[in-house]
Amino acid sequence: MASLDNTGWSVPGLLLVLLLVFDSDVLHVHGLEVSAEKMSSIEAMNGSTVLFNCKYHSCIGIHNLYFSWHYNNNGTMDKLCDGVVPSEGVEPRVKVEHQRVEFVGSSKKENISILLWNITFEDEGEYTCFARNPKEKDRNHSTTFTLTVVSQMREVDNTLTVIIVSVLGGVIGLVIIVMVIKALVVQFLMKDDEKNKECLVNASGNDNTENGLTGAKADNKGTPKA
Incomplete structure (x- = not known):
């Protein structure tokens, strides 16, 4: 006697259904x-x-x-x-x-x-x-x-395509030019900023030197005699 699972299906019955489903999937x-x-x-x-x-x-x-x-x-x-x-x-x-x-x-x-x-x-x-x-x-x-x-092949009007490609090419070219100019400007500003920093450092060094010399001269003055 064939065994039944909880759903009421027999084991051979389940196997038959699975085989039919598999065979249908393969064929179709x-x-x-x-x-x-x-x-x-x-x-x-x-x-x-x-x-x-x-x-x-x-x-x-x-x-x-x-x-x-x-x-x-x-x-x-x-x-x-x-x-x-x-x-x-x-x-x-x-x-x-x-x-x-x-x-x-x-x-x-x-x-x-x-x-x-x-x-x-x-x-x-x-x-x-x-x-x-x-x-x-x-x-x-x-x-x-x-x-x-x-009787003869139809000519395809590519005018619109040419216009679109031209416009896109112009936009892309403009973007590239803007990016190149931006890069050059940024590089120039960075160089100018470095020059300004060097100038400030040199100026600061000169000021300290002058202050030090003045102080030394003041210290070298003799003490007034009584």
Whole structure:
């Protein structure tokens, strides 16, 4: 018969709960994650090449990690490429299904990125990076990139930034100049104060010498004869 504690739980029951909590924590807190290494919103010029930089990570490790890239074509998910990473550090087996797509990832860097060559305005939309890890009971995760194609790149107006930097530079320069002037003035005053002290000491010594000589002369006078 299973023993009960003061709360009414049996020891096997407590062990089962602890195991479930631990297993849930491992799977969901430290599980597989797929993320955009840089920006998830990309603006590129017509005719250029775009890098969709995607990485995966799992604290538990991977085994036959499956990944894929899809393009959302007005609600229809068109597959661009997919592949399997057998294990950590082993390069994936990749199948590319789009003529302008190139796989540039590496399992050594947990990277499953792709390039899209010679983009057109028709390539605008959402691109999804997906991964599934059988080692984590097929836990899966994904991240989505949004591509905007433009005829020419917009010029960024840096006027305000230049003004702010210039003002800050001027203020910092002024503060430095004030501190240098203050240091020079303090040094000059200290030197002048030292000179005044030396002058007072010398003057005091001269006064004492004169007083001593006068007294000596007075003492050397003879006593009047009766």
